Amino acid sequence: MKILLFGIAKEIAGKSVLDASEFSEAKNVGELKKVFKERYPEASKLSSLAIAVNEEYAEDDHKISTGDEVAIIPPVSGG
Amino acid sequence: MKILLFGIAKEIAGKSVLDASEFSEAKNVGELKKVFKERYPEASKLSSLAIAVNEEYAEDDHKISTGDEVAIIPPVSGG
Amino acid sequence: MKKKIEIVDSIDISKIYSELSHPASGGICVFIGTVREQTQQQTVNSLFFETYETMAVKEMHKIADEATKRWNLNSIILQHAVGKKNVEEAVVLVGASSPHRDDCFTACRYLIDTLKERVPIWKKEFFENTDEVWVTPHP
Amino acid sequence: MKKKIEIVDSIDISKIYSELSHPASGGICVFIGTVREQTQQQTVNSLFFETYETMAVKEMHKIADEATKRWNLNSIILQHAVGKKNVEEAVVLVGASSPHRDDCFTACRYLIDTLKERVPIWKKEFFENTDEVWVTPHP
Numbered sequence: 001m002k003i004l005l006f007g008i009a010k011e012i013a014g015k016s017v018l019d020a021s022e023f024s025e026a027k028n029v030g031e032l033k034k035v036f037k038e039r040y041p042e043a044s045k046l047s048s049l050a051i052a053v054n055e056e057y058a059e060d061d062h063k064i065s066t067g068d069e070v071a072i073i074p075p076v077s078g079g
Numbered sequence: 080m081k082i083l084l085f086g087i088a089k090e091i092a093g094k095s096v097l098d099a100s101e102f103s104e105a106k107n108v109g110e111l112k113k114v115f116k117e118r119y120p121e122a123s124k125l126s127s128l129a130i131a132v133n134e135e136y137a138e139d140d141h142k143i144s145t146g147d148e149v150a151i152i153p154p155v156s157g158g
Numbered sequence: 159m160k161k162k163i164e165i166v167d168s169i170d171i172s173k174i175y176s177e178l179s180h181p182a183s184g185g186i187c188v189f190i191g192t193v194r195e196q197t198q199q200q201t202v203n204s205l206f207f208e209t210y211e212t213m214a215v216k217e218m219h220k221i222a223d224e225a226t227k228r229w230n231l232n233s234i235i236l237q238h239a240v241g242k243k244n245v246e247e248a249v250v251l252v253g254a255s256s257p258h259r260d261d262c263f264t265a266c267r268y269l270i271d272t273l274k275e276r277v278p279i280w281k282k283e284f285f286e287n288t289d290e291v292w293v294t295p296h297p
Numbered sequence: 298m299k300k301k302i303e304i305v306d307s308i309d310i311s312k313i314y315s316e317l318s319h320p321a322s323g324g325i326c327v328f329i330g331t332v333r334e335q336t337q338q339q340t341v342n343s344l345f346f347e348t349y350e351t352m353a354v355k356e357m358h359k360i361a362d363e364a365t366k367r368w369n370l371n372s373i374i375l376q377h378a379v380g381k382k383n384v385e386e387a388v389v390l391v392g393a394s395s396p397h398r399d400d401c402f403t404a405c406r407y408l409i410d411t412l413k414e415r416v417p418i419w420k421k422e423f424f425e426n427t428d429e430v431w432v433t434p435h436p
Contacts, residue, residue, distance in 0.1 A: 006417065046433060079389045085208065179387075185328060188325075190318075259330070262328075267402055
């Protein structure tokens with residue numbers, strides 16, 4: 001599994017890719033979000049935090065598999 | 080007085096400028112419209128007919144003076 | 159406030175950005191009216207536009223001033239072409255810029271709707287079957 | 298149907314007419330988002346945009362497809378720039394063409410509103426006082 005970080009989430013974690021082994025206990029998107037916020041408490045202050053799995057927004061109950069590309073999506077601000 | 084014609088009004092009258100002397104009895108915009116429609120009955124079939132005096136739309140009770148530039152404005156269709 | 163109002167022979171879209179962009183604007187909205195090849199099941203070959211130019215320019219200025227009073231705009235443009243225009247050619251260009259996008263969208267819609275209602279411009283349609291017809295929209 | 302979706306280094310407005318015009322369209326509506334020098338009383342020097350590009354392009358395609366289903370469109374464009382952008386520079390361009398103007402106006406507004414809601418692009422503001430801040434809109 002690959003975990004990518006963008007925008008302010010990248011700044012909070014201090015890197016642009018997370019070590020997937022630290023998130024091995026997370027079986028789905030909701031659990032991954034929880035672990036991320038525990039590890040980086042600053043992330044809880046964001047107005048929203050979404051997760052994309054294989055380049056698509058994924059709900060909390062979406063299962064995560066080893067080969068997935070996961071992305072931490074802080075509030076978007078394009079345009 | 081100068082009386083200009085545009086679009087389908089020009090086609091109905093067969094010319095782009097009317098002889099003002101033929102409209103000398105018209106004291107205001109409403110009367111001028113009436114005389115125009117009497118002289119060119121085809122004009123009565125238009126969905127609307129407006130008159131501009133000195134490049135501004137004018138109401139029926141607007142008085143017409145000798146020095147005015149009057150224009151017969153059939154339904155506009157720009158854009 | 160940037161303002162450009164004119165009757166032109168042909169509309170040059172490539173300048174639109176420099177004409178409308180403004181340091182205090184976050185959004186620009188533009189509408190371009192083009193010649194459509196089909197009207198009421200008939201194939202259009204071209205349109206011909208004529209105008210009462212001095213009055214048209216006055217009315218376009220009034221419309222721009224009304225929009226400027228109603229919305230927070232930093233730039234505004236109204237251009238209409240005259241003469242013969244073929245399918246896909248631009249015949250009218252309106253646009254505005256504003257700090258936030260609500261204003262430029264609403265103003266842009268107002269500009270084209272009001273221009274079509276009031277500005278003394280007339281179009282004749284030339285159809286494939288060689289008919290030519292002055293367009294007189296029904297109420 | 299003409300469709301153009303891309304993330305670019307800089308937005309080229311001059312091509313917009315050829316990209317959106319269509320023989321079956323009578324109207325083209327375009328929105329351009331630009332860098333505004335003032336945000337919440339602070340003077341902005343520049344913005345920096347980053348994106349999750351592969352996902353952004355996918356989301357932009359979804360938005361274009363949704364618009365194409367809802368409105369009668371003949372062409373559609375969604376472009377977003379990345380990197381550093383100075384005041385008055387274009388950062389986003391969306392547009393559509395349609396037989397009648399209602400559809401292209403409504404679609405254009407939908408395109409920009411939805412892009413801002415969903416497409417994974419983030420901007421950082423660089424202020425005159427040298428602060429830099431990731432923009433995280435509040436709900």
